[in-house]
Amino acid sequence: MIPFDYQRADRADGAVAAVGVRPAAAFLGGGTNLVDHLKLGVAEPELLVDVTRLPFDGIDTLPDGGVRVGATVRNSDLAAEAIVRQRYPVLSQALLSGASGQLRNLATTGGNLLQRTRCPYFQDVTTPCNKREPGQGCSARGGYTRYHAILGASEHCVATHPSDMAVALTALDATVHVTGPNGQRDIPVTELHRLPGDEPHRDTVLEHGDLITAVDLPELPMAARSRYRKVRDRASYAFALVSVAAALDVEDGTVREARIALGGVAHKPWRANTAEQALRGAPATEQSFREAAEAELAEAQPVRDNAFKVPMARNTLVATLRDLAGEEAR
């Protein structure tokens, strides 16, 4: 680990200025991903600006009916919040399916979004990786790829974004508030993370010095019936092989609206626009769910070890929608 300076920020503008002027500076949240990457030699910042004491620890109802989640709210507190459990159960369930109790007590909302898109080769500095060092080549291409992407990958990178929370936020159409060297802006969470393309080192559209201050959940009555379903190699405390965040609005046996995002399948949380489109106006039957899932996965391109993810994603999506439709019928 290379030596670094440490500052504790008490104002957002000060934090942004401190990081903005130093190319090798980074924000520090709960540290559960960044400190690991410091140890592994994957991250080598010269300055860490600790943003966990910034006044962004509230969960507040907005005048328009939405909910604002401060960037420093811990994952455990967000999952347990009554308004989240009642109005956005998919978010609470996604958070609770991620990491462990000890880590959720440390991890922040902003930090969870900005954990690195990664794969085992990215974390092993002895192997070439385009995400760590653009141009080195991708060790996963032709290597071990059980956990890798089946959608939206490029020849340069097949890593997946590991967050569960971000998958739920993607289904919910959350908005990310950012303050940076060039002022403030709002980014739909669906546009925060990137596909690798030919810039695999960039996980998000954020520029150096951009700081997430809050995430807004829109007023979305249909989200009161929403679910997160995660499939993994062991029952708990593992990353998703495949996960599904979904909300379903069914009336008289017909789907009025569906919100679906997939995790574990791409470099970013994957909003299932094709499946949603296919479901709108369709009968709420297993056949419709299956056709929608197959339409979404039609472009899937598995690599050596992860062809199983295509039927797994399909079946998990069908099961989740079936559960939600059954709930609706009760």
Add this chain to the structure above:
Amino acid sequence: MDTRIELRVDGEQRSLTVDTRTTLLDALRERLGVTTPKKGCDHGQCGSCTVLLDGRRATTCLALAVAHAGSEITTAAGLADGEELHPVARAFLEHDGLQCGYCTPGQICSAVGMLDEAEAGWPSSVTEHGEGGAALDESELDDEEIRERMSGNLCRCGAYANIVTAIREAANGSGR
């Protein structure tokens, strides 16, 4: 970069100088001689370094000491009331919730933090989702809930069956 920090560890105010790269775990073990939390994986995957950090369970291997200057830390040793063991620690002894004991201080701190979380009504990923987002009914802290909530603590001896029993009994013994 060296920084002077203060920590309150098991009720005692401690002052030390740490390099910014020092984790809370290394500060406790290597600098302060507090060897109760153990270093297992050192990557947040095994839970053996778990303490109560300002009252909440946390892994100390992924926490930088400078980032937690001024915090209050309770290790498994600090849970005891003089010679009187904490009820969770006693339950681990009574039910053989260990073999080699290396993961035990982390298991005990995690269990104590977990029982507080359950008492506050925090759900887990196996809590039934009722209409309106169920809170956990305290009486429902069954073995499945305990296993899920303790999944961040690994035991390579495989003493899990007795760990679950110990925690269940400790939870019941405290009037739950």
